[in-house]
Amino acid sequence: MVNYTNHDKSAAQRAEVVRLSDDDFNFICTFVYQSTGIVLNANKREMVYRRLTRIIRDRKLKSFSDYCALLKENSEQEKNYFINAITTNLTSFFREEHHFDYLTEHELPQLKKLKRVDSTGKNRLRIWSCASSTGEEPYSIAMTIFEALKQELNQWDAKILATDIDSNVLAKGKAGVYDFKRIEHLPLALKKMYFYQSNDGNQHYVKVHEKLQNLITFKLLNLLHSWPMKGPFDVIFCRNVIIYFDKKTQQELFSRFYELLTPGGLLFLGHSESLGHYQQYFECVGRTIFRKPK
Ligand SMILES: C[S@@+](CC[C@H](N)C(=O)[O-])C[C@H]1O[C@@H](n2cnc3c(N)ncnc32)[C@H](O)[C@@H]1O
Incomplete structure (x- = not known):
């Protein structure tokens, strides 16, 4: 044997x-x-x-x-x-925290001052999280917006589009239910303000607050295909996805992001990603943070 x-x-x-x-x-x-x-x-x-x-x-x-x-x-x-x-779907809440700090300290205060009022009389804000995985990224953006704008948020027409090619992770993001361990590292104030807690036997779950969910639309979208939205976007999060692509695909995407960004809009990349030769069309304003010139 x-x-x-x-x-x-x-x-x-x-x-x-x-x-x-x-x-x-x-x-x-x-x-x-x-x-x-x-x-x-x-x-x-x-x-x-x-x-x-x-x-x-x-x-x-x-x-x-x-x-x-x-x-x-x-x-x-x-x-x-x-x-x-x-697909590899690794993500976390407030991953690469400096990006969210940049939104809080620079971008949102600047957009407040600009007061770009749309037909509804509100200040327009459009953000795209283009490889949103299980939703931690768009929910972190939503929390950042709430924290920065507070009561003023009702004067804003703010929307976050969250897209991914993987239908399973999108469904998870849409449901907004996570193991408690995924939010353990967040400040207590954020946990209290934006999550409901529930115990299901031994498992300790949290569910994101509807006020965050109401800001976000989850949609299936392959970055390689045509994009149905017209934009313009104020901010695009394209983090930790282009690393899986070759240079040709990366450069094509950068050119399409550029077109879709409003003048002065921001593009966030992941920690090990760069614009390569496309860098000349953007201004680098922070670590992996790029601004389309006005
Ligand atoms: C590592 S996760 C990054 C999640 C998040 N952006 C972050 O940085 O934490 C990469 C995501 O890109 C998605 N993805 C891969 N190829 C894609 C494509 N062609 N179009 C859209 N999403 C894609 C995967 O499904 C996966 O959820």
Whole structure:
């Protein structure tokens, strides 16, 4: 009888049950790139294997080749499952806090002064969180707006658009229910003001306040496709997503963001992201904060 250690056993089971050949891996990389813009390379092979074997088991398929054949049938539903499985959705409330500080200390006070009144007689504010994942980013923006504008908010026509390519994370964002641990690090005043707490057995949940939800519209949107909104936006958060794209896709997106931003509008990127050669069209006003010239 063959005696496997746990590690050997899972390796042996993997080898038997689902083998990821080079051809299948290459097909998957191309499929991911064409459908999402995400570039996968050899060091993501283990991740692809882990994330897709779940679907292969759910579909009761025998191999990656069977799964690739299914993807080639081009069903929208299958493609959505695939995209939801392959995207990386890491996020948190007030991630890269200096961006929210910049909104509070510079941008919102400046927009207050400008008083750009729209047809409703209110001060217009439009913010887009373009890879919003499970919603922590747009909710952090909403809390920042509430905290900065306080009672004055009723004189504002403020809206946040939150979009993502992954329908699962969008649904989670829309629901606004989180494990308490996700907000543990927030100041008590924010926790009290913007979250309801609930205990469900051993699990400690929080639900975001409707006043935050009322500011946000969650929509499915692939950044590679055409964008239905006309803008202009005062602020665009495009954080920790372009890092998955190649230079060509990044530059195309920067040019489209530029068009959609109001003169003087802001673009926030993630901590390890940069504008590359597009930097010449923006003014850098802080760490990964860029302003379209007026
Ligand atoms: C790492 S999360 C970043 C979340 C948030 N912006 C932050 O910085 O915390 C990246 C998100 O980008 C989304 N994404 C990846 N490719 C996309 C595309 N082509 N269009 C729209 N969203 C995409 C993923 O689904 C994922 O939720």
